[in-house]
Amino acid sequence: MTPLARLEEVTVRHGGHVVTLRPTLRAAMTLERLYNGWSGFLLHFDQFHLNTVQTLIRASAVSHVAAEALLSSLEGKPLKQIKATLEGPCVALLSRFLNPTGDDEGQGAETPKKTGKALSWSDAYAELYQIGTGWLGWTPQETWAATPTEITEAFKGKLAMLKAIHGSAEEDPAPQANDYTPERLKEIEELGHDPAFDRNKLHGLKARLNA
Structure with a gap:
């Protein structure tokens, strides 16, 4: 554990x-x-x-x-x-x-924030499911059994790995979380780069999950 x-x-x-x-x-x-x-x-x-x-x-x-x-x-x-x-x-x-982060500014029962505007809890959970089964390559069962914090922390680790391996290309469009299936990540590793990697947009996505 x-x-x-x-x-x-x-x-x-x-x-x-x-x-x-x-x-x-x-x-x-x-x-x-x-x-x-x-x-x-x-x-x-x-x-x-x-x-x-x-x-x-x-x-x-x-x-x-x-x-x-x-x-x-x-x-x-x-x-x-x-x-x-x-x-x-x-x-x-x-x-x-x-308030999974345990900070003093937890959302409580209010809707979480998505880049300055309200994001429903159901949409936030759906996004976390997409990240678990897409970006992280977990099975549906593994994703359902994980906590939102565990998914978010694992996602941060995946982003850090991609950044360390491929660097950033700010002029390129941002990838969507559900674009990064296990097959897509394998393709990126074989190519040695990810042309869709956008550091600024990924910071925005991480901010949405941490909001």
Whole structure:
């Protein structure tokens, strides 16, 4: 397990049950759509709707079996006890979904920014999926299981590698994230250069992901 993965994971404990939660891309897309956006989800969570809390845990749990065992152990318990057990870890997990960089200027439930204008969360997640399966050459399963932060950091590494190998050509058009399939990257390596590489535009793309 990488240090980054450990930082993003949250642990829930109750009795002898231990459940590890991860803010994966699949979970992010699932939860964001549940109530037509993160604002709607947070409203339900703030009111501690039990179904909402259970959905959050099920969507984010590394082990489905462990999650179901934990939730079963809480069935019939007073709501106050359930809240005391689950609220803290769930709040920590939501902070990782909504502010994965951990800085003081996280987006919260508001839409992320795309070069100065609003970008919907669903569009941002779709772009990360394209980067994972296109630029990085990961399988769909690997991309869904990664967190947005892991995808972004791996993407930065790929850009740094391309820059180190091929340099930059500012007069050329910028590549699109989904242009860089594994086949395309192999072709670039064989050619020894990438005529579509544009340093300035790539800085803009990285800024969109870090916004």
